Amino acid sequence: MVPHPRSSCPINHSLELLGDRWSLLILRDIALHDRRSFRELLTQSPEGISAPVLSRRLADLVDQGLLAKAETTRGKQGRYSLTERGLATIPLLVELAHLGERLDPSTRGHAPDIAEDPDAIATATARLRATHIAAKRDL
Structure with missing residues (x-):
């Protein structure tokens, strides 16, 4: 959570939570590409995030309640899961995909499949x- 938001504006608050360069891309990779371990997020994301930045952003997303990390035994990789707050970002990710296509039509073939149909989002x-x-919950 942001301890002291700059204002009470909900757009500002959202940007303070998610407006860095990597958070929405990490949520995209988890939600749309099922990359749920640190290694998958580090090696399979085309944007090339560094290990220290990924580690910090994952910790931030867990602290903000957008992700949960499954506890594991030593030597095993933890898996990240979306929380209800994290799931709430799905429509935002889809809208950002739509905007990206409008701003640069050459990206159209890379949009998530769910971006085409509102029922698909639900x-x-x-x-x-x-x-x-x-x-x-079943664990």
Whole structure:
């Protein structure tokens, strides 16, 4: 959480939580590409985030309640899961994809599949809820 937001504006608050260079890309990789371990996020993201930055951003996203990290035994990689707050970013990710396509039509082929149909967003969010939140309760 942001301890002292600059203002009470909800846009400002959202930007203080997610407005850095990497947080939304990490959420994208987890939500849309099922990259849930540190190693997957580090090596499979095309933007090339560094290990120290990824570590800090993951810790921030967990602290902000957007992600949860499964506890593991020593030597095993933890898996990150979306929380309800993290799931709330799915429509934002889709809208950012739409904006990116409008600003640069050459990106159109790289948009997430769910960006085409509003019903697909709800379906994808429900599927993610089942795999990220319900599965965590069953542990």
